[in-house]
Amino acid sequence: MDRTAVEAMEAIVGRSMKIEVDGKIFARDGRESFQRVLYEPEPETVTIHTLTGLVDFVRANVDKLDFKKHLAVVKSPTEVFLLSALSGEGRKRDEIIHIEVDDKMRNYTFGQYQEIEGFIISLTSLFEDSPDREKVIKFVSRVHGGTGFTLSDDGVSQIAEVSKGVSGALTENETAPKIVSLKPFRTFRDIDQPESSFLLRLKLVDEERKIVGACLYEADGGRWRNAAIKGIQEFLEKNLAKEEITVIA
Numbered sequence: 479m480d481r482t483a484v485e486a487m488e489a490i491v492g493r494s495m496k497i498e499v500d501g502k503i504f505a506r507d508g509r510e511s512f513q514r515v516l517y518e519p520e521p522e523t524v525t526i527h528t529l530t531g532l533v534d535f536v537r538a539n540v541d542k543l544d545f546k547k548h549l550a551v552v553k554s555p556t557e558v559f560l561l562s563a564l565s566g567e568g569r570k571r572d573e574i575i576h577i578e579v580d581d582k583m584r585n586y587t588f589g590q591y592q593e594i595e596g597f598i599i600s601l602t603s604l605f606e607d608s609p610d611r612e613k614v615i616k617f618v619s620r621v622h623g624g625t626g627f628t629l630s631d632d633g634v635s636q637i638a639e640v641s642k643g644v645s646g647a648l649t650e651n652e653t654a655p656k657i658v659s660l661k662p663f664r665t666f667r668d669i670d671q672p673e674s675s676f677l678l679r680l681k682l683v684d685e686e687r688k689i690v691g692a693c694l695y696e697a698d699g700g701r702w703r704n705a706a707i708k709g710i711q712e713f714l715e716k717n718l719a720k721e722e723i724t725v726i727a
Contacts, residue, residue: 524574525575529714532550535575536721536723537721545718545721545723546721546722549724550725550726551725551727552711552727555664555666555702555706555707556579557576557578558576559573559575579665584663585662586604588693588694589694597691597692598618601614602615605663606661606670606671607661614658618690621690657697658678659674660673669706671706672702672705673702674705675696675698676696677694677695679694679695707727708727710727
């Protein structure tokens with residue numbers, strides 16, 4: 479190899495040279511001087527839909543991360559972030575994992591009247607089992623089964639007069655449960671759903687055909703959100719205790 483070829487190779491190597499000083503990367507520019515490399519690649523955020531998925535990711539640790547320096551931040555009852563340790567000149571945290579409740583998960587629509595059959599289906603499929611859930615289902619089922627229906631409402635409680643049987647001879651007067659404690663699905667399914675208070679209301683949604691509708695109104699002032707966030711925090715702290723991840727809620 480002649481001298482010209484050697485010099486050409488040295489020039490190429492020199493132009494591509496990189497050095498690191500105090501954790502900062504410098505590279506030669508076209509003028510043969512070193513300039514700071516400002517671009518720092520960031521990991522792509524991974525989105526998952528369960529808290530269990532986050533636990534599996536951390537335990538597997540395929541990227542060999544030091545999780546003692548990471549943070550799990552519970553932003554809301556439906557959203558959690560796993561953030562990296564501080565890095566870079568800007569001392570920022572990368573968003574490693576984004577956990578959010580799947581938007582395809584069905585939830586009960588509060589404040590909206592449903593005919594009794596649909597209301598019972600919603601209670602059965604969109605609420606966890608609880609004593610008051612069974613109480614409400616039992617009550618509205620009897621209203622649904624009547625051949626006639628009269629509703630007395632004083633603004634505080636409601637009294638339903640239900641005529642039963644083919645002849646309609648048997649009449650029952652029942653007071654609808656006013657405030658009930660229920661556990662609707664409103665946060666990650668990995669944890670027990672927070673129980674809170676609801677106002678049960680009935681009305682005739684079709685006067686002519688005497689079709690009764692029922693709905694629930696939230697009556698806890700949104701306190702369930704704090705209970706859900708606390709439940710998520712406790713779940714993560716219990717399942718990630720070995721990894722010593724700090725969980726903030």
